[in-house]
Amino acid sequence: MATTSKFSGVLQLIDLDDFITPSLECVKPIQIEKPKAVSGAAKIRIGDDGSYSEVQKDGTATTLKKASITLNDCLACSGCITSAESVLIGLQSNAEFLKVCETIRNGSEDRSFDHIVVSISHQPILSFAAKFNVSPLEARSKLSGLFRQLGASHVYDLTLAAEVGLLECGKDFVEKYRTASTNKKTLPVIASACPGWVCYAEKTHGDWILPFVSEVKSSQQIAGSIIKDMIPAVLGSNPSRVAHVSVMPCFDKKLEASRGDFFNEETGTHDVDMVITSVEVEEMLDQMGIAFNDLKSGHIDPLSEAEDTSVLVVPPGGGSGGYAEHVLRYAAKELHGIEVGSVTFQQVKNSDMREATVERDGEVLLRIAIANGFRNIQNLVQRMKRKKCTYDYVEVMACPSGCLNGGAQLRPESNSEVKMQLAAVQTLQSSLPERSAAADDSLTKHILDKWTVEESQEKLRTSYHAVVKSATLLDKW
Numbered sequence: 001m002a003t004t005s006k007f008s009g010v011l012q013l014i015d016l017d018d019f020i021t022p023s024l025e026c027v028k029p030i031q032i033e034k035p036k037a038v039s040g041a042a043k044i045r046i047g048d049d050g051s052y053s054e055v056q057k058d059g060t061a062t063t064l065k066k067a068s069i070t071l072n073d074c075l076a077c078s079g080c081i082t083s084a085e086s087v088l089i090g091l092q093s094n095a096e097f098l099k100v101c102e103t104i105r106n107g108s109e110d111r112s113f114d115h116i117v118v119s120i121s122h123q124p125i126l127s128f129a130a131k132f133n134v135s136p137l138e139a140r141s142k143l144s145g146l147f148r149q150l151g152a153s154h155v156y157d158l159t160l161a162a163e164v165g166l167l168e169c170g171k172d173f174v175e176k177y178r179t180a181s182t183n184k185k186t187l188p189v190i191a192s193a194c195p196g197w198v199c200y201a202e203k204t205h206g207d208w209i210l211p212f213v214s215e216v217k218s219s220q221q222i223a224g225s226i227i228k229d230m231i232p233a234v235l236g237s238n239p240s241r242v243a244h245v246s247v248m249p250c251f252d253k254k255l256e257a258s259r260g261d262f263f264n265e266e267t268g269t270h271d272v273d274m275v276i277t278s279v280e281v282e283e284m285l286d287q288m289g290i291a292f293n294d295l296k297s298g299h300i301d302p303l304s305e306a307e308d309t310s311v312l313v314v315p316p317g318g319g320s321g322g323y324a325e326h327v328l329r330y331a332a333k334e335l336h337g338i339e340v341g342s343v344t345f346q347q348v349k350n351s352d353m354r355e356a357t358v359e360r361d362g363e364v365l366l367r368i369a370i371a372n373g374f375r376n377i378q379n380l381v382q383r384m385k386r387k388k389c390t391y392d393y394v395e396v397m398a399c400p401s402g403c404l405n406g407g408a409q410l411r412p413e414s415n416s417e418v419k420m421q422l423a424a425v426q427t428l429q430s431s432l433p434e435r436s437a438a439a440d441d442s443l444t445k446h447i448l449d450k451w452t453v454e455e456s457q458e459k460l461r462t463s464y465h466a467v468v469k470s471a472t473l474l475d476k477w
């Protein structure tokens with residue numbers, strides 16, 4: 001599987017080969033157990049199976065362990081993902097997903113999981129709908145049918161998780177805004193739903209910028225919290241035996257799922273065990289020899305008793321989750337008692353940098369922005385450093401045009417049709433019914449009323465950490 005260049009631009013180093021040079025000390029040193037001292041030099045022997053052994057002069061041999069690097073190790077590294085990122089994917093691949101499905105179907109005694117639960121983001125649904133010329137509802141149904149055919153016990157979309165996340169983002173912003181008071185030391189609040197942006201912020205700007213980053217989990221991770229909290233009991237299992245697989249529009253989501261912050265020590269499981277992307281689903285279909293349009297339909301399960309799964313709804317405010325628009329509406333009401341009608345974000349310099357304001361009697365009360373793409377992210381950070389940023393909240397996404405244009409969305413055969421494909425996806429997004437998140441709505445109350453304040457904090461919020469730069473080997477010589 002060719003995955004090079006699929007991670008977002010903020011995480012990639014370009015013009016590299018795959019030879020790993022000792023420019024940085026490895027963050028995951030392998031402990032080598034030294035054999036009993038034997039006089040004379042040892043030799044390294046390579047076996048027919050590719051294994052390595054250290055052979056002493058007296059003929060005794062010790063098998064050497066292979067180094068293992070995962071995406072979680074990558075998050076702890078002070079560098080960025082290189083052109084060898086395909087090595088790092090590990091268990092986060094469609095091939096591994098199919099292996100898990102096979103072990104469950106065959107009832108293998110050494111299987112890691114007993115059940116598979118899948119959650120599908122709406123961006124991959126729209127990507128398949130646009131490429132294969134079907135309705136979004138039909139595309140969602142066919143994707144559900146595929147995963148059920150492969151052995152999934154339940155298939156969900158992210159409607160409920162997205163709405164819960166938006167509500168929490170609104171609360172988080174209002175809390176920080178009130179704390180900032182007149183000096184605005186913690187403004188703007190920057191959305192944390194994009195793992196590419198978060199990883200870049202942790203590694204490049206660290207402690208300086210992290211206080212500005214929202215602590216609210218993305219809808220992927222909130223879905224993981226809900227599913228691992230509710231579904232194991234339904235299946236008569238425990239969380240560590242239920243594989244939660246998320247279908248996402250970008251490879252960066254694999255990094256997010258691998259974070260140690262999203263591992264539950266008590267249950268011994270991640271909120272999201274595996275992420276597969278739109279292009280990887282298409283690769284699976286090619287490997288299986290199945291045309292997407294020939295897939296049988298499958299239903300979508302409700303996560304809440306109030307959820308209507310006969311429709312596919314999206315949050316207002318664009319294809320990346322609607323964070324900026326929701327925060328604008330929520331904050332205008334909570335902070336200033338203003339009910340906002342229609343919201344229009346005006347372009348600033350380029351189509352990926354837009355802003356909207358809430359005004360009263362000519363006074364700007366709130367200034368909210370959307371910044372997509374690395375160029376706009378860099379400009380935003382520089383303005384913040386110079387204390388010239390006037391925004392109160394910024395929805396940041398690493399990919400130009402946001403999540404609908406994620407790096408792992410389906411692409412047409414010809415590069416000349418890329419813009420047309422994106423336009424088709426955006427048109428489908430705008431054709432879907434929108435649904436605003438509301439705290440008193442029966443859909444979200446079903447979930448939120450289950451949790452105490454402490455449980456909500458644990459399941460809906462997280463923390464981020466500066467990655468300390470490693471010393472180079474040259475510094476140590």
